[in-house]
Structure formats: C-alpha cells, structure tokens
Amino acid sequence: MLNISKMLINRIEYGGNFMSNKVMEFYSKAVKDEQFVKSLEKFKTENGTEKTEAIKKVILPYAKKLGYIFTEDELLNSLSAEDLKKVSGGSKATAATFAAFLATLGGMASGQLAHAMPPTSPKTYTTTQLHANPLQEHFSAGSFEFQFNGKGYTLTAVKDKNMSGVFSIPSHVNGGTPVTEIGENAFAECKELTGIMLPSTVTTIGPSAFRDCTKLSIVLLQSSGSVKTIAEDAFFGCSSLTSSTIVNSASKIGPAAFSHSNLRNASLYIKARTIDIGAFAGSNVTAVEFEDGVESIGNSAFLNCRELTEITISGTVNEICNGAFSLCTQLRSINIKNGVQRIENYAFSGCESLEEITFPKSVTNIGSEIFKNCPRLRTVNIPANLKTEFESNNALPANCVVNYY
Secondary structure, three states: OOOOOOOOOOEEEEOOEEEEHHHHHHHHHHOOOHHHHHHHHHHHHHHOOOHHHHHHHHHHHHHHHOOOOOOHHHHHOOOOHHHHHHHOOOOOOOHHHHHHHHHHHHOOOHHHHHOOOOOOOOOOOOHHHOOOOOOOOEEEEOOEEEEEOOOOEEEEEEOOOOOOEEEEOOOEEOOOEEEEEEOOOOOOOOOOEEEEEEOOOOOEEOOOOOOOOOOOOEEEEOOOOOOOEEOOOOOOOOOOOOOOHHHHHOOEEOOOOOOOOOOOOOEEEEOOOEEOOOOOOOOOOOEEEEOOOOOEEOOOOOOOOOOOOEEEEOOOOOEEOOOOOOOOOOOOEEEEOEOEOEEOOOOOOOOOOOOEEEOOOOOOEEOOOOOOOOOOOOEEEEOHHHHHHHHHHOOOOOOOEEEEO
C-alpha cells in the first residue's frame, strides 16, 4: 500500500466524493449567498436542469466573480440534474436549501459543510486506485476505458482487442471510486484473453461483455457472491470457459448468458431468482442444482446440454418453462422437490437417456409433449389429479408405466 497523502494535497474526501479544496472553498462561500441560490432557481425555471449549461452560465461566472478559475470538468461531476432540482426545488430557494444540497453531495451535515471541514486523516490507495481527475465522466486507465454510471464506474472497453493472457480488473479508479460494472461488449471478441479476475466491487456483467472470447477459460471473483447480475449473451460463445464460480454467485442470469460456452465437467449450484431463455443452451455443464430462491427456469434454458446427467430442482421453483431441458440426451436423474407448480410444454423432450421421473403433489399444471422422443422412459409417477390433463396431451413409449398417486 502506497501512502499518497502528498499527491492528494489538493483533495479532500467527503463521504466518498472527492472535490478539490478550492471547489469546496468556493461552495462554502456559495452556501451563504442567497443571490447565487436565486440565480440557480431562475436558471432552473427558464432552462430546466441541464447541468453542463448550469455550470457554464451560472456557476462558472459566479466563481470567476469571487476570484476562482475552474474548468467545466472540475465542476461537472459535482452537480447533477437531480442535485439542481434539490437546489432550486421550491419557489423560495434559500442558502439553507443550497447548504442541504451540498450536504447531500458531500455526505456531511449542512452545518459541517458550511465550514468545509476536512476529515481528520487522508486515506491511502494503491496506484491502481489513483487517477488524476476525480469523478471524471469518461477516462482511460491502463488497458481500459471507463465511464461514470452514477454510483461508480463502468468498464466500457479495452484499448486492444488482441490483449492476451490473464487480466485483473481494478477495484477502484479515479481517486478511489469503485468499478461496479463490466459494460456492454467491453471485452467482446478478445480472442486471446484467457482469464479475468473481477474485484468484489463489480456487481453487474453487462450484455455481451465477454461474448466470443473463445480462449477465456476462467473467471475468478475476488469475493464470492459479489456479482449479482449477468446480462444477456454475457459469456456467449466462450467455448473454453470451465470456471463456474461466477454462475453460482449470481441472482439474475439473462438470456443466452452462457449459451454455447464450455463449462465442461462443471457442477452448477444456481441461486438466481430467474434463469432466462436459453441461458445455458448448448453448454457442456454436467450437473445442476437449483437452490432455494430460484423461482423460474426459463424457456430452453438448458436446451441441447448434451453432457448434462443430473438435476435437482428446489421447491421454490414455480415453473419449468417450455423446452427447459429439451435435447439433454444424457439426462438420467431428475429430482423435482415438492413446491414446483407448473411443468410447461416439451420440458424434457428429447431426453433420450431418461428412464424414470416423479412429479411432486405440488404440481398443478402439466404441459404437452413433455416426454416427446424419450424412448427409454419406463416409469412416470404423477399426482392423480393430473391424470386427464397428462393423458390428453402426452404420448409415451409403449412399455412406459404411469403410476397415479
């Protein structure tokens, strides 16, 4: 850890937001000037709350009048449209209103902010966490491009699509602001990328973030359970991917998120509330356990997973959707726990190795052709109240026995 207090001599931290001493000094004076607050109110009434224009036409001229010379970038991330609404939220905007706004901005009580008191001691950061311009909306650092997303930074792109080897994403950049997302297409088609380490600050993997990274074999998490959302196509076509850690941590898995990825010999323990359409279609996963909390297994979620041999489905699952496990030709063991209510059309069609299945009494709706092209099926145990619906819509092999209970 490198102590960089001298490098941060012109920076003060207020509740996680960084501003220069000069900006804070200016704000502390503006707090006390009702005329300035009224000018913001007038601007808002006449022009709305576009922050760049407010900075250019109101704040910078006022700062210059007081002897402060700032750039637009220095102030751009200190004011948002929502903040301006707070500043001029009533017809009687006052210095107190503006002070409250600044308190929200800085994470301090308005009385403290009015005196612009610095914290008792500076923080230290590693060199990977430091960047020269705090809360800059767009900037580059190392191999990556970043954009501020309102809560932290999104890694939006890599500078070289031919980057090779294993890369570690920094947890904080630009003055200590967290990296919270990997953006859409950020690493897409980085054909030589073999591994990625995600910090605990990252909670979202965006659409197609690692799509077609054909040599990507492992995704590591600095902290288990940190990634909550894996968006559509995030790892589509990652044909070398073997690590399943990131799957096990997510609470939402989007459409085709791991479709046509490898995941060979991987046993997945899925906690995601919803597994969307085609999420793992065409992957080589071998075993899946849907843990408590999972509510829906989407259409074709595991379509054509030809290495899948066993699944356990928690009772919290409400529905197994159309074709969810269709064409899983090696699937032999299916354990559906009590609580599952709906089995939709073609759910297990084309499961050529399936020999026996039992549906719990909780099942109230059962679809059509759920066992189409299941030639080895010999025993089906099913609640008696589903007999008419099941026999009307499902054809079974001639030597299959159905037990109603």
